[in-house]
Amino acid sequence: MSGPVCQFVYSKTDLYNTHKEVREVKELIELHKEDFIERLKSFLSIPSISSLSAHKEDVQKGADWVADALKEIGMEHVEVIETEGHPIVYADWMHAQGKPTVLIYGHYDVQPEDPLDLWETPPFEPTIRDGKIYARGATDDKGQLFLHIKALDLLMKEKGELPVNVKFCIEGEEEIASPNLGPFINDNQDKLSCNAVVISDTSFIEKGQPAICTSLRGALAMEVTVKTANTDLHSGSYGGAVPNSIHALVHILESLHHENGEIAVDGFYEGVPEVTEALREEVAQIPFDEEKMKQELDLEALFGEEGFTFHERVGIRPTLEVNGITGGFQGEGLKTIVPSQASAKISCRLVGDQHPQAIYEAIKRHLEAHMQAGAQVEVEQYIKANPVALDSNDPMIQTAADAYEEVYGVRPLFPKEGGSIPIVEVFARVLNAPVVLMGFGLPSENLHAPNEHFHLENFIKGMETASLYLKKLGNQ
Amino acid sequence: MSGPVCQFVYSKTDLYNTHKEVREVKELIELHKEDFIERLKSFLSIPSISSLSAHKEDVQKGADWVADALKEIGMEHVEVIETEGHPIVYADWMHAQGKPTVLIYGHYDVQPEDPLDLWETPPFEPTIRDGKIYARGATDDKGQLFLHIKALDLLMKEKGELPVNVKFCIEGEEEIASPNLGPFINDNQDKLSCNAVVISDTSFIEKGQPAICTSLRGALAMEVTVKTANTDLHSGSYGGAVPNSIHALVHILESLHHENGEIAVDGFYEGVPEVTEALREEVAQIPFDEEKMKQELDLEALFGEEGFTFHERVGIRPTLEVNGITGGFQGEGLKTIVPSQASAKISCRLVGDQHPQAIYEAIKRHLEAHMQAGAQVEVEQYIKANPVALDSNDPMIQTAADAYEEVYGVRPLFPKEGGSIPIVEVFARVLNAPVVLMGFGLPSENLHAPNEHFHLENFIKGMETASLYLKKLGNQ
Numbered sequence: 001m002s003g004p005v006c007q008f009v010y011s012k013t014d015l016y017n018t019h020k021e022v023r024e025v026k027e028l029i030e031l032h033k034e035d036f037i038e039r040l041k042s043f044l045s046i047p048s049i050s051s052l053s054a055h056k057e058d059v060q061k062g063a064d065w066v067a068d069a070l071k072e073i074g075m076e077h078v079e080v081i082e083t084e085g086h087p088i089v090y091a092d093w094m095h096a097q098g099k100p101t102v103l104i105y106g107h108y109d110v111q112p113e114d115p116l117d118l119w120e121t122p123p124f125e126p127t128i129r130d131g132k133i134y135a136r137g138a139t140d141d142k143g144q145l146f147l148h149i150k151a152l153d154l155l156m157k158e159k160g161e162l163p164v165n166v167k168f169c170i171e172g173e174e175e176i177a178s179p180n181l182g183p184f185i186n187d188n189q190d191k192l193s194c195n196a197v198v199i200s201d202t203s204f205i206e207k208g209q210p211a212i213c214t215s216l217r218g219a220l221a222m223e224v225t226v227k228t229a230n231t232d233l234h235s236g237s238y239g240g241a242v243p244n245s246i247h248a249l250v251h252i253l254e255s256l257h258h259e260n261g262e263i264a265v266d267g268f269y270e271g272v273p274e275v276t277e278a279l280r281e282e283v284a285q286i287p288f289d290e291e292k293m294k295q296e297l298d299l300e301a302l303f304g305e306e307g308f309t310f311h312e313r314v315g316i317r318p319t320l321e322v323n324g325i326t327g328g329f330q331g332e333g334l335k336t337i338v339p340s341q342a343s344a345k346i347s348c349r350l351v352g353d354q355h356p357q358a359i360y361e362a363i364k365r366h367l368e369a370h371m372q373a374g375a376q377v378e379v380e381q382y383i384k385a386n387p388v389a390l391d392s393n394d395p396m397i398q399t400a401a402d403a404y405e406e407v408y409g410v411r412p413l414f415p416k417e418g419g420s421i422p423i424v425e426v427f428a429r430v431l432n433a434p435v436v437l438m439g440f441g442l443p444s445e446n447l448h449a450p451n452e453h454f455h456l457e458n459f460i461k462g463m464e465t466a467s468l469y470l471k472k473l474g475n476q
Numbered sequence: 477m478s479g480p481v482c483q484f485v486y487s488k489t490d491l492y493n494t495h496k497e498v499r500e501v502k503e504l505i506e507l508h509k510e511d512f513i514e515r516l517k518s519f520l521s522i523p524s525i526s527s528l529s530a531h532k533e534d535v536q537k538g539a540d541w542v543a544d545a546l547k548e549i550g551m552e553h554v555e556v557i558e559t560e561g562h563p564i565v566y567a568d569w570m571h572a573q574g575k576p577t578v579l580i581y582g583h584y585d586v587q588p589e590d591p592l593d594l595w596e597t598p599p600f601e602p603t604i605r606d607g608k609i610y611a612r613g614a615t616d617d618k619g620q621l622f623l624h625i626k627a628l629d630l631l632m633k634e635k636g637e638l639p640v641n642v643k644f645c646i647e648g649e650e651e652i653a654s655p656n657l658g659p660f661i662n663d664n665q666d667k668l669s670c671n672a673v674v675i676s677d678t679s680f681i682e683k684g685q686p687a688i689c690t691s692l693r694g695a696l697a698m699e700v701t702v703k704t705a706n707t708d709l710h711s712g713s714y715g716g717a718v719p720n721s722i723h724a725l726v727h728i729l730e731s732l733h734h735e736n737g738e739i740a741v742d743g744f745y746e747g748v749p750e751v752t753e754a755l756r757e758e759v760a761q762i763p764f765d766e767e768k769m770k771q772e773l774d775l776e777a778l779f780g781e782e783g784f785t786f787h788e789r790v791g792i793r794p795t796l797e798v799n800g801i802t803g804g805f806q807g808e809g810l811k812t813i814v815p816s817q818a819s820a821k822i823s824c825r826l827v828g829d830q831h832p833q834a835i836y837e838a839i840k841r842h843l844e845a846h847m848q849a850g851a852q853v854e855v856e857q858y859i860k861a862n863p864v865a866l867d868s869n870d871p872m873i874q875t876a877a878d879a880y881e882e883v884y885g886v887r888p889l890f891p892k893e894g895g896s897i898p899i900v901e902v903f904a905r906v907l908n909a910p911v912v913l914m915g916f917g918l919p920s921e922n923l924h925a926p927n928e929h930f931h932l933e934n935f936i937k938g939m940e941t942a943s944l945y946l947k948k949l950g951n952q
Contacts, residue, residue, distance in 0.1 A: 303720075321812075339800065375779075
């Protein structure tokens, strides 16, 4: 209690400074907002769909766009680094001597847009309606990545320098599980070394309730193809007497779950943490309005593994979901064939110590064991990613929480996310740095679905929060 | 033994006359063969796919082509009769006083061509390889229809007249279950009245073994659509906790069969005739080379209702087959969604007294009863057709068998076909005339599948057989 009150307040909570800085940043945002939104539209209009080879050039365009945006705000050593797949964009600004180094990660690639006919406006013609910008990639992840670039722009505009050292490592393969970024991180540990990895690719709990995710599930995906004959056969001449590839596929897919929603694959639950009362209580902190969600998504009922709540099912339990299925005649009308080939795409979310490769092999064994006579199954593995858990008490995470609280007036919660960002586990392990998952999306923003959008309010407040966070780190 | 031997032989078996006439027809065929094949190619190059609305004009072209071909050979009263769907082509030649009247039915519409990438040559660019003409519709039914037109052309060329009265009733909706021909037959019983209906839209048992089919299964088809939410959802955020439309669809499809291949729908087998020893013996007459079929179609094993042979399964037992399935993401790579909608096309073959409408309702009830929580099912009915049985001892059928025997040197068998030609039952019932199913296809000709083809040998011998049959009817 010896120093001046002002000084005390300043050093204790940075309150005075913060309010001033928030104001200054706010004024700058007001000045440049329209331009920033126009720039975001230009970013969103690039159909950088990483999973479709036809869009390879568009993905390259996305990388070049990001590199240009980084150069424009004064980042240095901007590189578009070719990989066996899509490029990685690197940049840095390392002039904040004695200050921490923050590595900002994001991705400029997006999910495919289909089903196209369900979009109200074209997925790559960004449109603003009701304060939301609609486009594929709006929330996942172009909008959330771009707000960091513009947060630095604001800091540069304000002071001509940044409060901390910053590195960018932006990839174009997140939606296909980052096959080349993992090796790149392994090979470039010095180049990427940092005190925290900051990633905005997650969501609030709901509008007004920010969240810093502290757990991501692992992932595993595969395509299963069933073949029965060398050609489709006439269902009148052969139906009922030869194997039907769709029947055989349906049979193995149905065998993957028990009636109670449990996954029926031998060994699937090995490594899944016990659901203790303490864990249940932690998960129960996250508010959940079942009726509201059901109404929003037009769900008649929830469905899942018996004995678990919604947030337990998506946060701490593993899953196995069929994401797509195709076989036989799918056009208008009918074609009375016995289809010779059918396939399904399957993905799993993994938790705890579940090992993706072991789970993949267990599923493959299960599929082969349940195959009907006369049907052959082929399984192709797409992705695998380890689950990751982060410590919510890490100061890097708590400081981010402070920044949110000051901008939004509400302290973030620390949920366990159901999704997977495979690279998070690699960043945490290889760089041995805390990963701060400071999301600015909303769960209702249709990511991976038609009419994806991003609330401009969170684009703006996201810039405020991100710049305030870096100032706070610089002041520590 | 009183008359001259020659006379005896003549009247007893028509042998002398036949041989002469076969020779004359053969000579005429030799003279015109190349032209006939070129004309068939022109017919086959019209993509008259009745089930796809985009091909409506092509179907109309098919009708006009048939009408022109009928006019060209001297048929009279040629009409292209519009219906609510695709046109019916009518024509007649009624100058054989005191002779029987034969109604020739066929269809100028074809199945969709997909999967297009499995065709060795484009489906609507007819190509001859190894004595077979490859094109969609080659065997089903344009080749088999056109051989009748050209058989009459040969008879006209030979004698300037036909040995019997002939009517043509050719439709463009067979592949979509003839929705308009049934009512047309009902409304035009006098116009269509005849002593026999001749249809070539079936197959030999195998190369060299002709067949006149005496039983066709009924048919029923529907599309089942399952919906769970108003949008696809991220499998990370929602997977395992909300209904998955593909899981729900897979669940109901799997529930349709027991493990032993039996159909699990309550009431499905009502009206199915008892499989007596006599019936089994009759079916066992049809030769069957399981190993050869497995090799040709690359089948590892057969699969079907336990306790029945291949020919019992496809000839006298009812079936339920999924013809196509679609849902969620089906593109390249992966998209980790919980799909909100999935659908399947299902068709049944019916036998005996199974009533299509009753079976449809039983299946609908079954699907609704087996639906998972949170999933809604919609069922749309496409076609229904009654089963039909014909008497192989009918003189009209036996005379056709005589014609085959003389041309091919082998008497036809009388198999019970697994396929459905819904209109056959209507012709038989409404016109009260025997239906003669004199097929010239081969079961290996990929009907309804890629690389459909027709053996030119049977196109040629088919013309001989068809013209000889009419001569025999005229001589009776």
